Amino acid sequence: MTLIEESRTELDRTRFFIDGEWVAPQGSELHTAIEAHTEEAFGVASLGTEADMDAAVRAARRALDEGPWGRTTAAERADVMDRFAAALSARADATSTLVTRENGMPITLSNAFNGAAPAGLLQMYAQIARQTEFESVRPSMSGATIVRREPVGVVAAITPWNYPQVLAMMKIAPALAAGCTIVLKPSPETALDTYVFADAAQEAGLPPGVLNIVLAGREAGAALVRHPLVDKVAFTGSTAAGRAIGAECGGLIRRMTLELGGKSAAIVLDDADMDTFLANLDGASFMNNGQTCTTQSRILAPRSRYAEVTDALADYCRNLVVGNPLEESTTLGPMASETHLKRVQGYIDIGKASGARLITGGGRPAGLDRGWFVEPTVFADVDNDDQLAREEVFGPVYAVMPYDSEEDAIRIANDSEYGLGGSVFTADEGRGIEVARRIRTGTIGVNYYQLDLGAPFGGMKNSGVGRELGPEALNAYLEYKSVFVSADQLG
């Protein structure tokens, strides 16, 4: 089917969403969306320029300073957010399918993270907005002080392609709850799905300019970061880009949240139940085809059970159902883009050239001659100093390492520039919790790894700055203001 035959609004996003309207781009660059599992073009979107970003930021500024949004109560914002959630829920199935076509995410996972989660997050932060005290009065030495929690201002939200819907909503929902306005710049690899937020926001009656969406590449993204009318940058992506954005924000004294890369470890303790370990690998490691920031690709196995762990991992990989991600039986889809496939293959070549032992995989899955597929791969005898153990592969590639003692396992797990995810497998949960306490990481699971949208999420070390999710994330979109008044205000 050609692009034109299939053209529908959701596959033709050649306009930007600015100030509540669909606006023609100021440049002429187009991006073709290519389906990850067929390599066929199926949609088209415009790429924004610095001028488009400027228009979006000015709209967001006006909506905050002049529009009704800046004067809304938390309860009023929460009501719009609930309507926004309902409008997204009505589109959930179509959105999940769209993202799966864009980036190859298995459809069952897409239903959860692109279908259900964004609406759930809006409802959660609507409730948090209703329960938050945005202003309080306390006694002071000279009288009283009104302590206000005001919106941080115009938020520049920049997102990657791996979980485009939920990662964007992890920024939009707390920003709306706080009373901020937003310019969202999604990644070109997932060019189409983010505009579903615009359709739903219009239906929900979100005032013009509160949420603006402009698809663009890095250059226009950098222009958004440094725009003088932006107050805060909320970024999810690679550590390399985060470093550049952080440096820019540092120079501008601009608030920022950085959610960056990872190279997390799964520690199999000597008493671990192998069935539990295997049953939880989908969530801990190869979720979204290994294209997950918290992917636990470093597997630390006790020397006493090393062969058992490597054999189990090889069996796990051989039993994965690799193929069309739109089919519910598929457990491993393709890589999101050709560029990314080449990057993952590059790491497999690095592994083959190192002293590591290739146990399974390492090539292209048999019978799949179209789509950006890579075989699930296990390297054993990896040294923690090897590139394969230190750098984020972002694909279905395990690096298995032996350790001698629990202390040794903790040391290896912590010997990383990153600190984002992790897991500990053990028959003794108390022992697992003790080990978890000693790992320098933002999140870690004992006998499973599953993101909790109600708890803070983010990274230590080079995995980021700040936290998203949970009620705690609201603070990242607020500024405190203290107003000194007379004791009469104490009431």
Ligand code: NAD
């Ligand atoms: P990326 O850094 O290449 O791009 C992310 C986004 O930033 C894109 O929209 C891109 O256009 C934009 N961008 C890149 N450089 C920029 C710059 N200098 N200024 C402004 N914008 C810029 O990352 P990616 O390849 O899209 O995503 C994969 C990475 O994201 C992995 O490293 C992964 O670990 C990380 N990630 C982290 C989390 C987390 O919560 N910590 C979650 C998902 C993904």
